[in-house]
């Protein structure tokens with residue numbers, strides 16, 4: 001029998017060049033690149049979660065089902081706090097399955113703007129080519145939303161240099177965001193690779209092996225080498241013994257929080273004292289406005305607009321935020337617009353992931369997160385909230401106070417708090433940092449190719465590599481960086 005997906009134990013029967021931990025956008029990008037660029041490399045992916053639904057194979061995830069689907073998960077993958085492990089969607093494809101499709105490049109300024117958060121020069125130099133590859137692979141194009149409402153919004157917000165966002169949705173739709181196709185395409189690209197591999201190779205000569213329900217609990221290492229990975233089969237009782245799996249190279253792509261947690265639990269930190277530090281995410285503020293548009297035509301269309309940082313002669317760190325507008329007509333003929341502001345965060349060593357005293361059901365310490373905003377973060381957020389108000393006024397809208405179901409309105413909230421919500425930590429889903437890359441081993445955990453300092457066969461490929469979070473949605477940069485890490489691994493195999 002030919003299996004597309006393996007059980008964790010079955011992987012042990014195969015000799016692997018590379019094992020990737022995690023099958024989100026980062027893990028899949030490494031696998032995809034290695035598969036295409038290295039003609040003989042054998043690749044294993046260990047994914048803690050299961051295969052979810054057939055929908056993801058075709059990458060069909062209707063927008064109206066996204067929220068109820070997410071709510072089904074008891075742990076509320078991205079609604080809980082960091083402490084509850086709330087940043088994960090353990091499933092083949094990771095959070096990319098439900099990610100919202102905005103695939104935006106970092107602005108040039110963001111790579112260098114932050115003291116303590118400068119990206120290595122070689123990465124900046126190589127990035128245009130990697131961004132091109134990632135955009136082609138994900139069919140990034142300008143927002144699918146067109147029509148009179150979009151023209152109306154872009155026209156009114158012209159002075160803010162508003163533009164339609166680059167997204168990975170390839171269908172044109174008249175109906176606003178009810179687009180049944182798009183979102184992150186990495187999981188469907190993985191299925192394509194698996195099918196291609198099955199067709200091209202006999203079972204024992206396959207090049208890519210994916211095991212689901214495989215929870216990696218430890219990286220075994222001796223001297224300056226990783227010797228293997230310990231993993232548990234999550235379909236068995238929690239007290240089953242971890243199995244050892246070996247490969248020449250190990251790649252961490254389990255997400256910013258989980259890669260750091262695994263790194264710390266594996267006691268790799270003594271050699272890398274800043275492992276876990278410099279966690280940052282986008283500080284997110286949300287508001288909803290209702291506009292009564294002028295014409296019937298405008299009423300029947302959606303809006304999708306991004307407002308970038310405003311261009312001035314000198315780059316102002318206080319202006320490093322972006323604002324997204326997503327509008328849909330409602331039944332009463334109004335335009336209801338969700339506004340999301342994402343502000344950059346200063347890279348601070350004190351914002352970090354450590355191991356909690358609490359353990360998960362497998363006995364592994366949970367991640368504990370310490371994070372707070374700096375004074376300049378707060379100023380930046382204040383300015384972003386002012387801009388959200390300006391946008392509301394320019395569009396002639398009025399705020400609708402609609403809080404998310406899981407958030408309670410605190411008695412201390414002012415009217416302004418109620419109109420513009422500052423989301424809890426972890427709610428932007430754009431976390432980064434923790435195993436940062438750099439050229440100086442004292443201030444970074446990996447070198448500029450994602451290779452862990454002092455451990456030549458251990459790589460990191462997800463957003464934990466980011467020296468700073470910038471303002472762009474991270475997935476395009478994650479993919480590009482993962483391609484670059486894969487190219488370096490190719491030379492190491």
Ligand SMILES: Cc1cc2nc3c(=O)[nH]c(=O)nc-3n(C[C@H](O)[C@H](O)[C@H](O)COP(=O)(O)OP(=O)(O)OC[C@H]3O[C@@H](n4cnc5c(N)ncnc54)[C@H](O)[C@@H]3O)c2cc1C
Nearest residue numbers: 022024025026048090094095100101102216462473474475
């Ligand atoms: C609702 C939503 C909307 C979003 N919209 C956008 C957007 O528009 N644009 C954008 O750029 N980004 C967006 N994002 C963010 C984007 O989804 C993440 O940045 C991206 O998924 C991170 O990729 P990753 O591969 O590093 O991690 P993940 O996607 O989290 O994948 C990590 C994988 O590793 C697995 N794993 C973890 N630990 C282990 C372990 N120990 N053993 C085995 N497997 C493990 C997990 O189960 C998971 O499958 C959005 C996120 C959400 C939740």
